[in-house]
Amino acid sequence: xxxxxxxxxxxxxxVSETLMTALIELxxxxxxxxxxxxxxSDLAALQTEYAGRETPLTxxxxxxxxxxxxxxxxxxxxxxxxxxxxxxxLGQALLAKKMGKKRLIAETGAGQHGVATAIVGAALGMPVExxxxxxxTVRQALNVFRMELMGAKVIPVKSGTRTLKDAINEAxxxxxxxxxxxxxxxxxxxxxxxxxxxxxxxxxxxxxEAREQVxxxxxxxxxxxxxxxxxxxxxxxxxxxxxxDDVELIGVEAGGEGIETGKHSATLCAGNTGVLHGTxxxxxxxxxxxxxxxxxxxxxxxxxxxxxxHAMLKDNHRVTYVAVNDTEVLDAFRFLSKTEGIxxxxxxxxxxxxxxxxxxxxxxxxxxxxxxxGRGDKDVAEVAKMQGCL
Amino acid sequence: MGRIEAVFxxxxxxxxxxxxxxxxxxxxxxxxxxxxxALISGGTDILELGVPFSDPVxxxxxxxxxxxxxxxxxxxxxxxxxxxxxxxKESEVPIVFLTYYNIVYRRGVRKFYKEAQExxxxxxxxxxxxxxxxxxxxxxxxRCGIDPIFLITQTTSDERIKKIAxxxxxxLYLVAVLGVTGVRDQVSDGAIDLLNRVRRHTKLPLALGFxxxxxxxxxxxxxxxxxxxxxxxxxxxxxxxxxGKPDRMERDLKAFVSQMKKAx
Numbered sequence: 001x002x003x004x005x006x007x008x009x010x011x012x013x014x015v016s017e018t019l020m021t022a023l024i025e026l027x028x029x030x031x032x033x034x035x036x037x038x039x040x041s042d043l044a045a046l047q048t049e050y051a052g053r054e055t056p057l058t059x060x061x062x063x064x065x066x067x068x069x070x071x072x073x074x075x076x077x078x079x080x081x082x083x084x085x086x087x088x089x090l091g092q093a094l095l096a097k098k099m100g101k102k103r104l105i106a107e108t109g110a111g112q113h114g115v116a117t118a119i120v121g122a123a124l125g126m127p128v129e130x131x132x133x134x135x136x137t138v139r140q141a142l143n144v145f146r147m148e149l150m151g152a153k154v155i156p157v158k159s160g161t162r163t164l165k166d167a168i169n170e171a172x173x174x175x176x177x178x179x180x181x182x183x184x185x186x187x188x189x190x191x192x193x194x195x196x197x198x199x200x201x202x203x204x205x206x207x208x209e210a211r212e213q214v215x216x217x218x219x220x221x222x223x224x225x226x227x228x229x230x231x232x233x234x235x236x237x238x239x240x241x242x243x244x245d246d247v248e249l250i251g252v253e254a255g256g257e258g259i260e261t262g263k264h265s266a267t268l269c270a271g272n273t274g275v276l277h278g279t280x281x282x283x284x285x286x287x288x289x290x291x292x293x294x295x296x297x298x299x300x301x302x303x304x305x306x307x308x309x310h311a312m313l314k315d316n317h318r319v320t321y322v323a324v325n326d327t328e329v330l331d332a333f334r335f336l337s338k339t340e341g342i343x344x345x346x347x348x349x350x351x352x353x354x355x356x357x358x359x360x361x362x363x364x365x366x367x368x369x370x371x372x373x374g375r376g377d378k379d380v381a382e383v384a385k386m387q388g389c390l
Numbered sequence: 391m392g393r394i395e396a397v398f399x400x401x402x403x404x405x406x407x408x409x410x411x412x413x414x415x416x417x418x419x420x421x422x423x424x425x426x427x428a429l430i431s432g433g434t435d436i437l438e439l440g441v442p443f444s445d446p447v448x449x450x451x452x453x454x455x456x457x458x459x460x461x462x463x464x465x466x467x468x469x470x471x472x473x474x475x476x477x478x479k480e481s482e483v484p485i486v487f488l489t490y491y492n493i494v495y496r497r498g499v500r501k502f503y504k505e506a507q508e509x510x511x512x513x514x515x516x517x518x519x520x521x522x523x524x525x526x527x528x529x530x531x532x533r534c535g536i537d538p539i540f541l542i543t544q545t546t547s548d549e550r551i552k553k554i555a556x557x558x559x560x561x562l563y564l565v566a567v568l569g570v571t572g573v574r575d576q577v578s579d580g581a582i583d584l585l586n587r588v589r590r591h592t593k594l595p596l597a598l599g600f601x602x603x604x605x606x607x608x609x610x611x612x613x614x615x616x617x618x619x620x621x622x623x624x625x626x627x628x629x630x631x632x633x634g635k636p637d638r639m640e641r642d643l644k645a646f647v648s649q650m651k652k653a654x
Contacts, residue, residue, distance in 0.1 A: 014491050014518045016448040017541040018565065020550065159454060165445065172447045177569030179545060275492045276445060278518070288466045289496030290444040 005193025008315060010308035013192040015278045018176045027194045029099050034201070039094065046090050050123065051080045053087075053205065057213035057369070062339040067355060069362035072222070073342065073372040074210045074238060083345065083374030084206060084234045085116035089185060091202035093120035096183035103178070104128045106185045107171040109136055109164035109230070110300035110347065111143025112374055113187030118152035128152040131170045133163040136299045143378055161293045164303045168277050188231025189307030192278030196307050203237025210369055211241050218367055224248040227371035228350040229321065230265065230301035232310045234373035239319060248320070251310065252354040254296035255323035263295040266323040267306040268314050276304065281311040297326040298346035298379070324353040332356050333376060333383060345374030346383075393484035393512045394537055394560040397435050398595040398617055406612050406654050407435035409597055410647060411488065411622035413456040414439040414473050415465025417633045422460075425629060426477050428640040432647025434483065438515075438620065441470050441489035448490075448517040450572030452623040455630065467497055471509045478510035486513035486539060486560070499526055503534040513537035513560045521554045528557050541565055542588055544580045555592035561618055562594050566611075567601040572623050574601030577610045585614055605653030612654040619654055 005011050013023055033039040047053040055075040063071045076084035089106075096104060104126050108114030114130040121128030130147055134156040137144050144154050160166035168191075175184040189196040189203070207225075214222050225242055227235035229251040239249045256264030264270065267282045274283040276291060284292045284304040296302045313319040324332075329346060332353035337343045344352055351370045355362075362368055376383075391399065397407050410429040415422050429437060440446075442457040442465055449457070474485055487506060494502045494516060506514060514536055519527060521540060531538045537560030542551055544565070555562065566581035567574055581598055588596055597618025598611045604624075611619045628646060632639035 012523055013520060014523060015520065016517050016543075017520055017554075018543040018545055018568065020520045020522075021545040021547060159451070160445065160458075169445055169447050173450070173570045176448070177567075179568065273495075275490075275495055275518070277447070280495075283492070285492070285496065287496070289492040290461060291492075 005197070007309040008312035010280050010311040011193055011196060012280050013278060014275045014280065015192050016176060018179060022179045023192055023194070030095060030194050030198055033095055033098065039098070043091055043094055047205065051086050051090060052078060054209045055079060057210055057217065059217070060340050063336065066339060067359040068364055069359065069366040069368050071355065072214065072367065072369045074206060074369055076206060076234065076371060076373045077342070077344065077348070077375035081112070081116050081119050082377065083112040083116065084203060084237060085113045085187060086119060087205055087237065088187065088199050088202040088233060089113070089116040089120045092185045092198065093124050093126065096185065097124055097126065099183065101183035102126070102181040104183050104185050105131070105171050105174050106187060107131045107164065107167035108187065109167070109302055110298065111136065111140040111147070111378065112300060114147050114152070114154065115143055117185050118147040118150040121152055122150045130154050131157050131167040131174070133157050133161070133167050135162045136164065139382060140299055140378060142381070163294070164299070165291065172277070188233040189236050189309060190231045190277055190279060190305055196279065196309055199233050200236045200240060200309060203233050204240045206234065206237040206371065207239060207241035210238055214367065214369060220367070221245050221247050222367040222369045223362070224250060224366070225369045225371070226250045226252060226351045226354055228252050228301060228347050228373060229268065229306060229310060230254065230303050230347065231305070232307040234371050236307060236309055238371045243318060249318065250354060251319050251321045252350045253321060253323040254298060254301035254350060255325035256295040256297070258325050259323060264323065265294040265296040265301050265303060267304060268310060268321040269323045273311070279308050281308040282306050282314070297329055298350070300345070300347040301350065322354060324350050324357060328353040328357055330383065342372070343376035343380065344372055345376050346379045348373045349376070392535065392537065393482060394436065397484055398561065401617070406616050407597070407618040408433060408647065408651050408654065409436040409438055409599070409618050409620040410434040410625055411438040411440065411620065412625055412629065413442055413453065413460050414470040415442060415460035415463055416456040416626070416629060417459045418463040419465065419469050419473060421636050422473055423476050424636055424640055425643060426473070428643040429625070429647055430481050430483050432644040433651040434647055436484045436486060436618070438486045438488050438622070439470065439474070441467060441487050441493055443490040443493055446490060448570055450570040450623065452573070452626050452630070453571050456626045467493060467502070471505055474509040474511060484512040485510065486515060487511055488515045488517065491516050491519050499530050503530045503536055507534040507536055511536060513539045515539035515541070515563060517541070521550070521557050524557060539563055542584070544568055544584050548587070548591065551588055551591045555594060558594060561597050562588060562592065563620065564588060564596055564598050565600045566598045571600055573603040573627065577602060577607045582614045585616055605649055608650050608653045621650060
């Protein structure tokens with residue numbers, strides 16, 4: 001980072017004036033807790049006792065045999081709530097509480113971040129309201145019910161494309177109107193500074209654990225680490241502790257029906273630079289800067305932007321960003337379920353699909369870690385429907 | 391003296407300028423030009439034109455929908471510049487753009503400001519551009535003779551008010567509510583407090599906007615000593631209600647502006 005809140009040229013704080021004071025306050029408070037042992041131990045206790053960390057780094061003998069390399073899964077699907085999202089919501093909710101905020105708001109796409117926010121709201125005794133695109137409330141109806149079960153209020157967003165981007169728009173509007181007592185708990189490494197930094201810090205526990213675990217099990221660093229990228233929080237979480245190492249890092253975006261069809265969410269592979277939701281990064285947009293509708297089989301990757309740090313890591317070639325399409329993802333979803341008895345979230349199945357499609361790139365003793373960012377239970381009904389089974 | 395400065399310099403003591411807002415290209419280019427004409431002939435002192443964006447996060451539902459209508463009609467920055475050129479053929483009223491940074495960024499800051507200047511734009515407000523990020527934009531604006539207009543809100547600290555006032559030209563846009571644009575029941579005490587607080591730090595004209603929609607609101611702002619009263623959503627609502635009836639729309643807009651002018 002060359003200046004505050006910047007990753008190369010990317011990042012920044014492009015928000016309306018009402019939010020600037022809140023961001024400046026948040027920056028200051030976060031800087032304090034970042035170096036506070038008490039905060040660290042409170043968070044560590046919650047991670048262990050409540051979230052179920054550390055998560056295993058599971059060796060997959062069957063998938064390894066099939067694909068011809070050593071496959072390890074970082075099991076974020078086993079975190080309480082079913083995805084890596086709780087790593088971040090625990091950290092931010094603790095911070096919100098420390099700041100004396102009375103209410104949490106969040107946006108959600110697939111519903112996993114909404115669920116993770118509802119969880120911390122219930123656990124820490126803070127009311128939660130979750131903005132969710134109307135389209136997503138339909139395709140992830142079970143997660144809506146889950147959030148409501150835990151006492152959160154889910155607000156369907158009917159503006160724009162009625163997906164994640166519009167949910168963020170509405171959450172920002174709510175925050176502008178209620179900024180004094182409300183904490184906006186962003187779910188990915190997007191948004192204005194300090195969110196990309198904060199979320200990355202809270203998610204880096206994934207990579208720190210994985211690095212130690214692979215050293216313990218294999219006595220060496222992995223050859224490659226693969227993670228799916230929507231906003232990019234699980235990817236930056238596992239990549240970050242490996243950035244200084246000689247390890248290939250691969251981010252897999254949602255190719256949807258194929259980049260050439262225009263129906264995808266592959267922001268880094270097919271987008272260009274611009275400003276959305278407070279940050280300068282890559283975007284899917286038209287020539288005039290209007291944001292384009294996106295498509296992905298997984299609601300969690302259906303976003304026209306991406307975290308600013310990923311934008312920098314693309315430009316400096318430290319991370320390779322690729323895309324896989326929906327049919328390859330469905331293949332991988334079935335493959336991992338069948339070979340290992342682990343049903344991946346459709347988001348995480350993108351990372352599995354990349355390795356499956358590019359198995360010939362790896363030798364038999366190559367170690368490949370796939371970040372299994374979430375479990376696929378939430379997607380089972382939707383996939384069954386696609387197959388005509390429901 | 392620029393056109394904006396001239397408006398405030400010429401305003402009779404204690405009589406604030408009326409600043410009217412419409413989204414350029416809403417509901418289409420031709421009607422949009424007629425809307426601008428109606429606002430000007432009703433007595434609008436400064437015309438604010440929204441350059442539509444797909445994700446206007448500082449705006450409430452009324453202006454969001456107007457942006458969507460404009461974009462659905464095929465409005466691009468090119469269209470918006472054409473609208474400005476048309477208005478400039480017949481009026482010297484100051485015109486200010488309100489937009490979001492991505493629109494300016496995509497076109498290129500220099501190119502956007504240069505084209506704006508050539509079309510006859512006097513000021514530009516970028517809703518998601520806080521003063522901290524505005525270095526390049528302010529430098530380019532100065533070279534083009536365009537006033538950089540900034541928002542100040544009830545949450546803005548005194549320290550930041552000073553910083554904003556030091557970079558702004560033309561007028562300061564004081565946000566009367568905590569929230570997005572849209573019609574409200576009344577002008578809050580917070581808005582008047584803000585006006586008095588900002589006054590201590592700057593000699594720039596102060597215009598109040600967000601949530602101001604009736605003659606009573608405008609009168610409250612005038613009595614509190616505002617130099618300008620900005621009305622957006624109430625105007626856009628008249629446009630929305632009369633889409634497809636341009637004659638009636640024109641008449642209602644003109645009548646609305648005259649009524650507001652009388653109140654201040």
